[in-house]
Amino acid sequence: MDNTLLFQPFQLGGLTLRNRIIMAPMETNLASPQGEVTPEMIAYYAERSAGGVGMVTVEFTCVDRSDGLGCTPQLSLDAPQLVPGHRRLVAAIQAGGARACLQLHHAGRQTTPAIIGGRTPIAPSTFESPVFRIGPRAMDDTDIKRVITAFAAAASHARSAGYDAVELHGAHGYLLGQFLSPWTNRRNDAWGGSFKRRLAFPLAVIHAVKARIGAMPLIYRLSADEMIDGGLGIEDTVLIAPHFAQAGVDALHVSTGVAERIDVNVEPIHMPDGWRLPLARQIRQAVKIPVIGVGVIRTPATANQALERGDIDLVALGRALLTDPQWPNKALAGVADQIRPCTSCNWCIDRLAHQLTIGCAENPRAGRELDLPLGRIAAAKNAVVIGGGPGGMKAALLLAESGFSTTLYEKRNTLGGGLIASAVPPGKDKIFRYRDYLLRQISSSAVTVRLGCSPTALDIAAHAPDIVILATGASKRPADIPGGQLAHVAQAYDVVMHDIDIGPGPIVVLGGGETGCEVAELAAAQGAQVVLVSRSPLKQLARAAEAIYRRHLVKKLAANPLITILPSATILRIEPDCVQLHLADDNMLSVPAAQVFTALGRDTGSPLISQLQSLGINVAIIGDAQRISRIGEAVNGAYTAVREHIKRHARVSQPGDPSFTQ
Ligand SMILES: Cc1cc2nc3c(=O)[nH]c(=O)nc-3n(C[C@H](O)[C@H](O)[C@H](O)COP(=O)(O)O)c2cc1C
Ligand code: SF4
Known part of the structure; x- marks a missing residue:
């Protein structure tokens, strides 16, 4: 039995949590097209509650489907007829021993007309997002009051449904964050134009919600650093946090990023464990209310150390619980090596981006919790x-x-x-x-x-x-190029399998897919001069890779002084000491090569x-x-x-x- 701080009960306002582990809110696409709770969603959350978390935060939930949806289908709670479904969901979560918290959300400018029934997205200002590429409509006083009322009404429905707590989604560049940030709030009226006036909308929402939920704990999720030029940095949010505490927020949930920096919200594989904790620690030093930390917290040791160091009061786990809902129970039982480890591969995010329901690369049951266990076969086979x-x-x-x-x-x-x-x-x-x-x-x-x-x-x-x-x-596809059989030519796949050693160079990698790009980077990391030749245009480099990782990989390749990328090139032949190419500009080029690695497809x-x-x-x-x-x-x-x-x-x-x- 683990008796570390992680498994000590925690008092959040009037609410006792059985331990200090919170399931982070994660969109699942399991809602019905009308935003209702479904049996699949209930099974998904019930399995995670049964896994031992102290509190489950149910995914971002729309407070006004007329213009607040951030995706379809999105769970919603903007009408009383949606309450019974939430009541069943809450009961299932509580039956597993966890508390149930609901995250309330309005997308603001981070949506598209296709998602919100052809309407123009609303925002504090008309400033267009390069991700959504649609100039939003600046909200007038009527819009602002309507949305404040919508947050309050949804919170009231959450209370009727039996939720134990409510979280406001003020992070990741959605509407609450848009008002707070000088990057997206370019108004000059009661709702923007100064530090204090940018606080007015989130504070009005906090007050309106608190008036409806009484003593129920209210959590505010914010991006401690938006990590974008002109956006909020930690030096701003340490000043903002005390205002939220003073307004009666019971805990702050410290995340990072906006839509344009999704790589610091659902960070790709290379980001180190617990990298956001120093930001959470600074917020914690600025307030007297509990702080929740999140982001690549993968092992019980990382979680517990963060608590013991005083970085945070509560740990939120997102993807780790997709991969292994039993993470808390296994940690408690002292069998951490049996926890299926999330690699941050973001296959889950890729599924959502393709309008599929939630899933996990390592855990096929994620999103399919209604599947009965396989059972055992009757006869020996x-x-x-x-x-x-x-x-x-x-x-x-x-x-x-x-x-x-x-x-x-x-x-x-x-x-x-x-x-x-x-x-x-x-x-x-x-x-x-x-x-x-x-x-x-x-x-x-x-x-x-x-x-x-x-x-x-x-x-x-x-x-x-x-x-x-x-x-x-x-199976490996032999390089069907004159000279492809020469002794210094090898498959890029064999390099990453350690069957072929990388020499001092120069090296030519033929093929701009994920493997070609990665082998080019690997060879450069070992000090070799590398030319990466792609038959496709630059924008298609590593095109089959997961989108967030791919952006990072392509940026690294472009910035690496040891790597030259030659896109849209035709490979004419490989010679003992060079590769002959026909370039996009119609010129011929002979590239010196001591080794040639081919990544031209597999069968x-x-x-x-x-x-x-x-x-x-x-x-x-x-x-x-x-x-x-x-x-x-x-x-x-x-x-x-x-x-x-x-x-x-x-x-x-x-x-x-x-x-x-x-
Ligand atoms: C599939 C998926 C869906 C997410 N949906 C939400 C959401 O609805 N609301 C939110 O605030 N954050 C959302 N996030 C961000 C997570 O709450 C969490 O902050 C992030 O995944 C980093 O934590 P982790 O490394 O423990 O996963 C989502 C993340 C993932 C992977
Ligand atoms: S799909 Fe990958 S990133 Fe997502 S939860 Fe599973 S292992 Fe983690």
């Missing part, structure tokens, strides 16, 4: 998994836990596959945390691992498998597929062998394949077995 990358390891674990006698083959002498290739480039070592977690899971499972083995179809048939999961990854499929099928063996293909994609697709594909197979072909003896873990 064999399963074979070929390929020990993320999809293969996940499939093997699920099959073994379901009772299949499972053999996992990997042709290399180590498990990891694509996880190794993804983790090796600079700043991506968090992926090793996930690889190591999977290795621990495999070693404590019943899976039989056969390393250094590439079985034939007949070897596999000898297992008499009920199911074969083929997770062999993509799906495997000859094993038809061989196994001709032997009448059931084969499910997952991961890059099926479609070149990301870790999330491989792991989620493993879950779907195992689930489908069990549903169709195997009788389950213990449906709903509560001891089953995924």
Whole structure:
């Protein structure tokens, strides 16, 4: 049992929390198109409450659907008919032992007419956001009073629904933040023009909400640093925070960023654990109310140290709870090494950006909590998994836990596959945390691992498998260029798999996809002069990468003095000491090269597929062998394949077995 500060109860106003862990608000796209609570949403939050958090903050919830929506579908609470759904949600959260808090939100300028029924977004000023590219309408006094009333009415509905607390979303550049920030508030009236007048709107909302919720705790989430030129910095927010405390706010939730700086709100993989805590600490020193810290808090040790150092009073976990809802219970039980570690890969954010429901690269149940556990098969059966990358390891674990006698083959002498290739480039070592977690899971499972083995179809048939999961990854595409077979030419993928050493250079990387870009950066990090040649235009560099990480990667490549990028180039031939190119401006160029790394695509499929099928063996293909994609697709594909197979072909003896873990 863990008796650190993290697990001491906490008094938030009149509310007692069982520990100091709060689930950060996270949009899920699980609401109905009308903004109602759905059964899927209830199951999602119930699972996280049961995981042991002290309080669940329900995602940003619209206070006025006429012009406040930030996305569709967005959870809403701007009408009494929405209250019963919230009441069911609150009951489910409270049944798991956590307190329920609702985050109230109006998007202001950070939305589009398509989202708000063709209307023009409203904001303090007409200043256009480069992200949303629509000049908002400046709010008049009537708009301002209407929105203040909407916040108060939504808070009142939240109270009727039984919520224990309310949080105002004043962070990330939404309407409350827009009034507070000199960057977006360019008014010169009662609502802007000076430090004090920029405070007027958030303070009016705080007063109106407090008048409706009485003693219920009120939390204000703010961006302590907007990290944009002309925006709020920590030197401003340490002066603002005491005004909120004085207005009766019970706690401050310290985040960072605005829409234009989403990279400091849902930070990509390279950002260090707990990097925002020094900002939270400065806010805490400016007020006497509790402060909640958030941002890449991934381990119980990081969380507890932040509390003990006095940086913060409460810890908010966002993505860590998507990845592993049982994070608090595992930390409390002292088995932190069993926590599935979020890598900040932002596959979850990418899904939302593509209008999909919430999901997690590592946790296929995220957003699918209504799925019954897989259960255990009734009769003994064999399963074979070929390929020990993320999809293969996940499939093997699920099959073994379901009772299949499972053999996992990997042709290399180590498990990891694509996880190794993804983790090796600079700043991506968090992926090793996930690889190591999977290795621990495999070693404590019943899976039989056969390393250094590439079985034939007949070897596999000898297992008499009920199911074969083929997770062999993509195969390398030979460089179909004159000179592609020369000794100094190698696959970029082999470089990130440590099969090829990077020499002193000069190095030419052919291919501007994610792997090509990452290998160019890796080679430069080792001191080599690198020329990165892309057949596509500059704006398409690493185009399949996750958007927030991609922006960061491309910026780093462009700023690296050791890297030259040649976009829209045609590769004519590789020679023993150079590469001949035809450039976009029609000139020819000979680029010196001691080594050439090719990243010109890889191919799906495997000859094993038809061989196994001709032997009448059931084969499910997952991961890059099926479609070149990301870790999330491989792991989620493993879950779907195992689930489908069990549903169709195997009788389950213990449906709903509560001891089953995924
Ligand atoms: C999928 C997703 C949805 C989010 N939605 C919200 C939201 O509705 N309201 C909000 O204030 N922050 C939102 N955030 C930001 C998180 O609350 C949190 O501040 C951020 O993810 C950093 O914390 P973490 O590293 O623990 O995830 C969201 C983050 C993610 C990953
Ligand atoms: S998808 Fe990636 S970033 Fe998002 S919660 Fe899962 S592991 Fe973390």
